[in-house]
Amino acid sequence: MTKRQHYDDKFRASAVVMLEAAGYPDAKGALARTAKRVGVPSPTLHRWVREKNNPPPSELVSEKKGELIDWINLELEAVFGVMPGKRNDASYRDLMTGVGILVDKRQLLSGKPTESVEYNDKSLTDEERAIRVAKILDAARARRTGQTPTDGEPV
Helix, strand or coil: CCCCCCCCHHHHHHHHHHHHHCCCCCCCCHHHHHHHHHCCCHHHHHHHHCCCCCCCCHHHHHHHHHHHHHHHHHHHHHHHHHHHHHCCCCCHHHHHHHHHHHHHHHHHHCCCCCCCCCCCCCCCCHHHHHHHHHHHHHHHHHHHHCCCCCCCCCC
């Protein structure tokens, strides 16, 4: 019989923060990837994050989250500082991809959105919105079956 692994509060808090930074619960596969990375069974990590069994203290999770956000901010400053000199060694696209990932993680950990989806057409009535949604659904069904939408109007 194997002995059960004991994880201290700091380890559990760090694992929970890493899971959140990975985009859990919205990011598909985040739980499995993070569990593998930290060496904890997925069900165990899931229980910690859902506060079902031996969750880390919330104040420690907040502290770890703050530490990670601080590290990300320092890393972003460093990346922007060396970016001009590295443009010849790495593509600008690669540099900006790294920046995008760090900013995304910082947003997730700060509880802020990682994207902005805005729809400002407040002039539509509920009936007009329903018609627009129906057209979108019809167009999707038509694409799926290889047909063209019946009314020919853009959605």
